[in-house]
Amino acid sequence: MSAKVMKELSLEEVAQHNKPDDLWIVVDSKVYDLSRFKDLHPGGVSVLTNTDIAGKEATEAFYGLHRHEVLERPQYARLQIGNIKGEKPQIISRPPGAISDVPYSEPTWLTQGFHSPYFTDNHRQFQKAMRQFIDEHVYEDAQARDADGKRPSQHVFDKMAELNLHAMRLGPGKHLEGRTLMGGLVKPEEFDYFHELIITQELVRCGSRVYGDALLGGKVIGLPPVLNFGKPELKAKVIPEVFSGKKFICLAISEPQAGSDVIGMTTTAIKVRKGAPIPKDGQEEEIPEGEEFDWIVNGGKKWITNGMFADYFTVGVKSESGLTVLLIPRVEGVETKPIKTSYGHAAGTALITFDNVRVPSANTLGEEGMGIFVILSNFNHERWVMCCGSARSQRVIIDECLRWVSQRKAFGKPLHSQAVVRSKIAGMIARTESVQAWLENITYQMTHMSYKEQSTKLAGQIAFLKTYSTKCAQDTARDAVQIFGGRGITQSGMGKFIEHYYRTVPFDSLLGGAEDVLSDLGVRQAIRQMPKNARL
Numbered sequence: 251m252s253a254k255v256m257k258e259l260s261l262e263e264v265a266q267h268n269k270p271d272d273l274w275i276v277v278d279s280k281v282y283d284l285s286r287f288k289d290l291h292p293g294g295v296s297v298l299t300n301t302d303i304a305g306k307e308a309t310e311a312f313y314g315l316h317r318h319e320v321l322e323r324p325q326y327a328r329l330q331i332g333n334i335k336g337e338k339p340q341i342i343s344r345p346p347g348a349i350s351d352v353p354y355s356e357p358t359w360l361t362q363g364f365h366s367p368y369f370t371d372n373h374r375q376f377q378k379a380m381r382q383f384i385d386e387h388v389y390e391d392a393q394a395r396d397a398d399g400k401r402p403s404q405h406v407f408d409k410m411a412e413l414n415l416h417a418m419r420l421g422p423g424k425h426l427e428g429r430t431l432m433g434g435l436v437k438p439e440e441f442d443y444f445h446e447l448i449i450t451q452e453l454v455r456c457g458s459r460v461y462g463d464a465l466l467g468g469k470v471i472g473l474p475p476v477l478n479f480g481k482p483e484l485k486a487k488v489i490p491e492v493f494s495g496k497k498f499i500c501l502a503i504s505e506p507q508a509g510s511d512v513i514g515m516t517t518t519a520i521k522v523r524k525g526a527p528i529p530k531d532g533q534e535e536e537i538p539e540g541e542e543f544d545w546i547v548n549g550g551k552k553w554i555t556n557g558m559f560a561d562y563f564t565v566g567v568k569s570e571s572g573l574t575v576l577l578i579p580r581v582e583g584v585e586t587k588p589i590k591t592s593y594g595h596a597a598g599t600a601l602i603t604f605d606n607v608r609v610p611s612a613n614t615l616g617e618e619g620m621g622i623f624v625i626l627s628n629f630n631h632e633r634w635v636m637c638c639g640s641a642r643s644q645r646v647i648i649d650e651c652l653r654w655v656s657q658r659k660a661f662g663k664p665l666h667s668q669a670v671v672r673s674k675i676a677g678m679i680a681r682t683e684s685v686q687a688w689l690e691n692i693t694y695q696m697t698h699m700s701y702k703e704q705s706t707k708l709a710g711q712i713a714f715l716k717t718y719s720t721k722c723a724q725d726t727a728r729d730a731v732q733i734f735g736g737r738g739i740t741q742s743g744m745g746k747f748i749e750h751y752y753r754t755v756p757f758d759s760l761l762g763g764a765e766d767v768l769s770d771l772g773v774r775q776a777i778r779q780m781p782k783n784a785r786l
């Protein structure tokens with residue numbers, strides 16, 4: 251189809267078309283014919299036929315009420331019939347992959363003229379590729395799935411697999427060996443936690459909290475126990491399936507009765523001889539040392555991210571010898587039901603029931619009765635990932651607020667002319683910058699410590715950062731709603747990302763350890779490390 255030929259028009263010519271049935275307006279030097287559209291306009295007819303708008307330059311009025319993306323939607327873009335002679339559009343869309351030039355909407359290491367001791371040229375190239383990938387292949391799917399509640403489209407998982415992003419989201423390590431990462435941009439042995447931070451922070455820019463989890467959040471926490479504690483044959487089967495984006499895994503620990511109280515969990519596993527019938531009395535059989543057997547699992551798990559579409563479940567169970575972790579495939583006796591949460595359905599949050607589920611002993615992860623170590627070993631990494639996301643999501647809100655207060659007028663002046671509005675934005679910026687700076691410091695420590703060292707030295711730091719970051723995020727969400735007013739609680743239009751943020755921000759403060767629990771953990775760790783001879 252040939253491109254539409256745009257007329258070159260003057261403002262005087264446009265002014266002739268100011269009647270309901272012959273209605274033109276100008277937005278950012280582009281002339282739109284709204285004669286037929288006016289009856290379909292979601293904001294009504296009268297605002298368009300108003301004498302201040304019909305046949306006039308309406309840029310300011312338009313941007314006070316609509317996001318720029320409205321004009322990019324094909325059904326509205328085609329209303330354009332021409333341009334104002336000698337003028338050029340001033341408002342440009344950010345090209346895919348580009349850095350934003352709205353102040354504070356990027357961390358300093360990505361801001362023109364700023365420097366960083368942490369990020370190398372390789373990190374910068376990696377960030378560029380990652381942003382391009384998100385803008386081109388992920389953003390639209392995130393918006394669509396957030397709205398319809400379906401899980402992410404398979405083509406997104408497949409594209410991520412092509413770049414080995416599923417593997418990279420588990421951080422640096424042996425699992426990257428022999429893989430081509432990001433089309434060869436980074437060598438497996440050079441991939442570090444800053445690369446991983448970049449992946450998480452770029453993903454968050456999609457502006458959908460549920461989609462972040464939907465995009466295999468379950469794998470980020472459910473696969474490490476397999477990777478670190480699974481038997482070789484199990485790993486050889488499950489890991490390639492999950493890294494290929496064709497099979498899904500989740501972590502199932504929390505229970506309706508026990509919440510995150512891992513010691514108080516009630517899901518049970520008893521041993522029976524391989525293939526033997528399930529004992530009616532529920533009593534475990536004596537299995538000779540070294541012989542393979544089956545576990546019989548009964549119980550349930552709640553709030554399990556990706557549970558609805560998972561093929562594998564990494565499950566904490568109570569066994570005779572204590573807490574044990576099993577990898578349970580989706581087999582007979584496993585049932586998943588959706589749980590409605592405030593962030594929507596795309597992440598497949600599930601209630602899972604296990605009814606006499608038979609699991610081979612070869613699927614035991616780590617030692618029997620030592621499951622607490624299997625579970626705890628990944629907590630730091632999970633919390634750190636959440637800090638990366640939380641830091642970046644706060645920046646998305648700053649970007650939204652700065653744009654809004656500059657384009658929205660109240661009492662004849664832009665919103666930013668109100669001191670109270672500026673003061674709220676000052677708080678947002680200070681909080682976000684401090685979270686990111688602390689995060690980069692911790693990430694740097696991680697790149698210089700073994701996994702074991704990280705557990706002993708950084709558990710407190712990460713716990714404090716997570717608590718601090720999620721508290722900052724909640725303050726920022728609350729202030730952003732005040733700045734956006736009614737739009738901040740409306741799911742479409744100007745404030746849609748603010749409404750979403752305010753609704754979903756508690757997730758980060760709960761998942762991976764609630765705020766109060768984590769602060770306490772950090773202090774207890776500090777007390778344990780107090781030198782015995784320290785005195786005032």
Ligand code: HEM
Nearest residue numbers: 282292293297298303308311312315316317320326743744
């Ligand atoms: C090319 C021209 C225009 C198009 C394509 C358009 C399209 C839309 C759309 C899609 C909405 C729904 C809300 C959203 O998705 O953001 C909307 C709402 C609205 N529009 Fe327009 N519009 C145009 C021009 C105007 C103009 C010039 C005015 C006059 C000041 C106006 C006033 C409104 C109002 C008052 C609302 C309701 C806003 C709200 O719910 O907060 N529109 N418009």
